[in-house]
Amino acid sequence: MHQGDAYLTAHREEHLKQLMELLRIPSISALSEHKADVRRAAEWLAREMRRIGLHRVEVMETGGHPVVHAERMDCPGGPKALIYGHYDVQPVDPVDLWTTPPFEPTIRDGKLYARGASDDKGQVFMHLKVIEALLAVEGRLPVNVKLLIEGEEESGSENLERFVSAHADLLKADVVVISDTALYARGVPSLTYALRGLAALEVHVVGAKGDLHSGAFGGAAPNAAQALARLLATLHRPDGAVAVEGFYDQVRPLSQEERDSFAALQFDEQAFMADLGVTALPGEPGYTALERLWARPTLEINGIFGGFQGEGTKTVIPCRAGAKITCRLVPDQDPERVLDAVEAHLKAHCPPGVKVEVRRGGGAPAVITPIDHPAIQAAMQALTEAYGAEARFIRSGGSIPVVGTFQRVLGAPIVMMGFSLEEENFHAPDEHFHLENFDAGMRALYRFWHHLAENMR
Amino acid sequence: MHQGDAYLTAHREEHLKQLMELLRIPSISALSEHKADVRRAAEWLAREMRRIGLHRVEVMETGGHPVVHAERMDCPGGPKALIYGHYDVQPVDPVDLWTTPPFEPTIRDGKLYARGASDDKGQVFMHLKVIEALLAVEGRLPVNVKLLIEGEEESGSENLERFVSAHADLLKADVVVISDTALYARGVPSLTYALRGLAALEVHVVGAKGDLHSGAFGGAAPNAAQALARLLATLHRPDGAVAVEGFYDQVRPLSQEERDSFAALQFDEQAFMADLGVTALPGEPGYTALERLWARPTLEINGIFGGFQGEGTKTVIPCRAGAKITCRLVPDQDPERVLDAVEAHLKAHCPPGVKVEVRRGGGAPAVITPIDHPAIQAAMQALTEAYGAEARFIRSGGSIPVVGTFQRVLGAPIVMMGFSLEEENFHAPDEHFHLENFDAGMRALYRFWHHLAENMR
Numbered sequence: 050m051h052q053g054d055a056y057l058t059a060h061r062e063e064h065l066k067q068l069m070e071l072l073r074i075p076s077i078s079a080l081s082e083h084k085a086d087v088r089r090a091a092e093w094l095a096r097e098m099r100r101i102g103l104h105r106v107e108v109m110e111t112g113g114h115p116v117v118h119a120e121r122m123d124c125p126g127g128p129k130a131l132i133y134g135h136y137d138v139q140p141v142d143p144v145d146l147w148t149t150p151p152f153e154p155t156i157r158d159g160k161l162y163a164r165g166a167s168d169d170k171g172q173v174f175m176h177l178k179v180i181e182a183l184l185a186v187e188g189r190l191p192v193n194v195k196l197l198i199e200g201e202e203e204s205g206s207e208n209l210e211r212f213v214s215a216h217a218d219l220l221k222a223d224v225v226v227i228s229d230t231a232l233y234a235r236g237v238p239s240l241t242y243a244l245r246g247l248a249a250l251e252v253h254v255v256g257a258k259g260d261l262h263s264g265a266f267g268g269a270a271p272n273a274a275q276a277l278a279r280l281l282a283t284l285h286r287p288d289g290a291v292a293v294e295g296f297y298d299q300v301r302p303l304s305q306e307e308r309d310s311f312a313a314l315q316f317d318e319q320a321f322m323a324d325l326g327v328t329a330l331p332g333e334p335g336y337t338a339l340e341r342l343w344a345r346p347t348l349e350i351n352g353i354f355g356g357f358q359g360e361g362t363k364t365v366i367p368c369r370a371g372a373k374i375t376c377r378l379v380p381d382q383d384p385e386r387v388l389d390a391v392e393a394h395l396k397a398h399c400p401p402g403v404k405v406e407v408r409r410g411g412g413a414p415a416v417i418t419p420i421d422h423p424a425i426q427a428a429m430q431a432l433t434e435a436y437g438a439e440a441r442f443i444r445s446g447g448s449i450p451v452v453g454t455f456q457r458v459l460g461a462p463i464v465m466m467g468f469s470l471e472e473e474n475f476h477a478p479d480e481h482f483h484l485e486n487f488d489a490g491m492r493a494l495y496r497f498w499h500h501l502a503e504n505m506r
Numbered sequence: 507m508h509q510g511d512a513y514l515t516a517h518r519e520e521h522l523k524q525l526m527e528l529l530r531i532p533s534i535s536a537l538s539e540h541k542a543d544v545r546r547a548a549e550w551l552a553r554e555m556r557r558i559g560l561h562r563v564e565v566m567e568t569g570g571h572p573v574v575h576a577e578r579m580d581c582p583g584g585p586k587a588l589i590y591g592h593y594d595v596q597p598v599d600p601v602d603l604w605t606t607p608p609f610e611p612t613i614r615d616g617k618l619y620a621r622g623a624s625d626d627k628g629q630v631f632m633h634l635k636v637i638e639a640l641l642a643v644e645g646r647l648p649v650n651v652k653l654l655i656e657g658e659e660e661s662g663s664e665n666l667e668r669f670v671s672a673h674a675d676l677l678k679a680d681v682v683v684i685s686d687t688a689l690y691a692r693g694v695p696s697l698t699y700a701l702r703g704l705a706a707l708e709v710h711v712v713g714a715k716g717d718l719h720s721g722a723f724g725g726a727a728p729n730a731a732q733a734l735a736r737l738l739a740t741l742h743r744p745d746g747a748v749a750v751e752g753f754y755d756q757v758r759p760l761s762q763e764e765r766d767s768f769a770a771l772q773f774d775e776q777a778f779m780a781d782l783g784v785t786a787l788p789g790e791p792g793y794t795a796l797e798r799l800w801a802r803p804t805l806e807i808n809g810i811f812g813g814f815q816g817e818g819t820k821t822v823i824p825c826r827a828g829a830k831i832t833c834r835l836v837p838d839q840d841p842e843r844v845l846d847a848v849e850a851h852l853k854a855h856c857p858p859g860v861k862v863e864v865r866r867g868g869g870a871p872a873v874i875t876p877i878d879h880p881a882i883q884a885a886m887q888a889l890t891e892a893y894g895a896e897a898r899f900i901r902s903g904g905s906i907p908v909v910g911t912f913q914r915v916l917g918a919p920i921v922m923m924g925f926s927l928e929e930e931n932f933h934a935p936d937e938h939f940h941l942e943n944f945d946a947g948m949r950a951l952y953r954f955w956h957h958l959a960e961n962m963r
Binding site for chain 1: 704706713714715727741783786798832858867
């Protein structure tokens with residue numbers, strides 16, 4: 050048997066007991082009455098980091114809740130990895146919907162129930178135990194590691210970007226490893242190698258000086274709501290593709306390898322539709338639903354408004370109407386260029402008699418680490434070995450702001466090696482963590498550091 | 507000189523004094539503290555009606571404010587006309603914007619300032635004085651008349667339909683004459699011979715079971731706001747015409763005579779645009795703006811709503827979005843058939859992945875009295891003679907509910923012979939009435955009854 054696996058198996062009960070200790074601390078970052086608890090969790094981690102042999106362990110101030118920093122840099126010539134995670138948790142309301150209290154960890158059916166079990170204390174803890182195991186079994190780490198465990202992720206990571214920017218030298222690394230994402234499904238080892246980005250804007254259509262009476266003016270006055278509908282309808286082609294000129298110009302195409310890897314997941318579109326309660330999955334033609342969700346950009350109307358919205362009838366011709374729009378971006382789209390294109394489209398398609406006003410919002414580019422990057426390859430090897438099944442490439446259609454922060458400030462590739470499952474109720478009552486992934490995940494992380502050392506030396 | 511004109515001129519000062527007496531009564535029907543004032547105005551009218559020689563004068567109960575009824579039916583073989591008007595007035599707030607107090611009638615620059623001066627006490631009073639003049643000068647009326655002067659017009663005519671239905675025999679007439687509309691413009695004798703009708707509905711587009719996160723689902727889930735925009739955009743053709751199949755099927759075309767009469771008004775589209783603050787007057791092609799406003803049906807979006815409408819950005823895919831729609835109808839469109847057509851269109855154009863729900867609202871048909879009707883011709887002759895300028899046919903793009911009531915319940919043609927001007931601030935501070943139309947209007951009404959007797963004998 051693999052020496053690391055043997056060590057982890059031998060110490061499993063002890064590890065779970067320690068994790069439960071951490072889970073008992075109600076480190077809810079959003080609630081000021083838990084401020085001391087949040088710091089207590091940071092200090093628990095710092096103590097544990099020192100105990101297992103990490104260096105330069107420090108609870109560092111951020112202006113908000115502290116971060117815990119540590120490192121072990123005694124592997125000359127080896128790659129430097131920054132491990133990011135968070136020790137704060139979500140609030141627990143409605144607390145009476147929990148089967149067992151959120152801060153009294155309980156194991157049922159091979160799952161550990163507690164707030165933070167999977168998001169993200171459990172996964173942060175796995176990293177500590179793997180470092181401990183490597184040092185115990187091998188006397189040294191195969192790579193250099195830095196740890197940055199924050200306490201404000203669940204309340205918006207308000208101070209993280211500033212902290213990372215201010216300590217860019219301290220945190221400098223060849224790769225950032227984050228264990229805060231989910232596997233594709235139970236029993237499917239999988240690695241998130243890309244996230245979508247975002248670009249936001251608002252469009253307003255302005256007609257007459259004020260709302261008009263539809264009897265006196267209907268037929269010869271511009272109707273802002275009508276013009277808005279007409280304008281918004283031009284944003285997509287009838288087949289579902291975005292019709293904005295240049296919208297797809299910078300999109301990095303999916304490789305055949307990526308498409309094959311997605312297809313191997315056998316995404317069940319029927320089940321997905323049943324889940325949403327819809328009978329079709331409209332979108333860009335030429336791509337599967339999963340490809341569209343993960344690897345194709347979108348343009349979505351998030352809200353639409355104008356004129357009379359109350360009960361009954363009001364015979365008014367609205368003078369203003371508007372819509373909120375966000376685009377999900379993929380590599381290598383530049384948010385500003387996308388906003389330029391959408392703004393130009395909206396202005397070019399302005400219906401007669403009205404004016405179009407565009408208010409640009411913020412944006413963030415997509416994140417991707419190429420699947421042939423040695424760190425990604427190391428993670429895939431480790432996952433395949435630890436789970437005994439071929440690891441799959443997956444993406445996420447959403448954005449994770451902290452990931453963007455690391456990519457932007459540190460310029461390092463990101464490995465999102467997460468072990469939770471979508472069904473584990475993060476942010477909801479009865480959050481839990483499947484212990485099968487606690488075990489397999491640590492076996493994978495143990496192997497990952499070795500493969501990373503080999504691949505990036 | 508015409509004997510009637512001579513009489514009216516001779517008694518002008520006395521008539522104005524009497525009108526001012528009526529205008530001093532604050533008969534605001536919407537404010538309960540003026541309940542007694544409203545009745546006082548009804549009784550003032552009843553007294554005056556008796557004094558001038560009308561018969562069967564009665565203040566009749568309606569459940570709300572009373573109506574005043576009277577008649578003079580001693581013209582055997584002559585046409586029977588029902589004169590409708592209202593003696594109640596709008597509230598006067600903001601009262602400090604009045605140059606002189608609303609219930610202290612004052613003449614300035616040939617205009618009589620007071621609440622109700624033009625809407626509608628002044629015009630009701632003109633009818634009484636013309637009847638008085640005819641009886642004084644000629645000893646008899648050339649026609650049979652009934653009068654129905656109500657006290658709830660400014661608060662929605664809540665009891666009128668029931669009253670008219672309950673007293674259909676009492677009110678039965680060959681023609682209904684209403685003096686509560688405006689001339690086209692100062693110095694332009696004009697007669698409103700048609701009003702538009704209305705049909706209302708609401709459409710809702712329903713996507714997934716609930717709002718969805720645009721990161722997790724964007725690209726493969728239906729967006730109700732997007733689908734709504736696409737659906738609404740199909741309701742009009744790019745050229746501005748309504749694209750609903752069958753929408754125009756029942757529309758009575760404008761005759762060349764009507765078009766010529768409208769054209770003679772030399773409607774100033776540039777001034778109209780400047781007034782609205784717009785640079786185009788989009789609408790159905792093939793018609794002037796005035797023709798579209800008065801004689802063509804419309805389909806207007808009165809309100810549009812769905813998804814996130816708050817500050818900032820929310821990356822949501824709305825599961826519901828909707829719009830309120832009203833159509834202005836023209837003769838001979840049936841509101842139910844129009845609603846059928848719009849509903850069928852909306853369902854037929856339902857975008858993929860969503861459901862379309864239609865909630866039908868109420869409707870009312872348009873009102874028209876053909877321009878060759880003898881009563882209309884009588885009014886046109888009278889106006890032309892009294893103003894010394896050719897009278898014009900005009901329409902109104904709006905609806906006047908009481909007119910619909912008379913058409914529906916009594917089945918009689920309507921003559922809307924009104925003498926106010928749009929600029930006279932009805933419902934606003936400094937309501938006034940141009941005395942030139944008080945004078946010319948009575949001269950016209952005096953002649954009208956004679957022409958009506960000739961044309962409809």
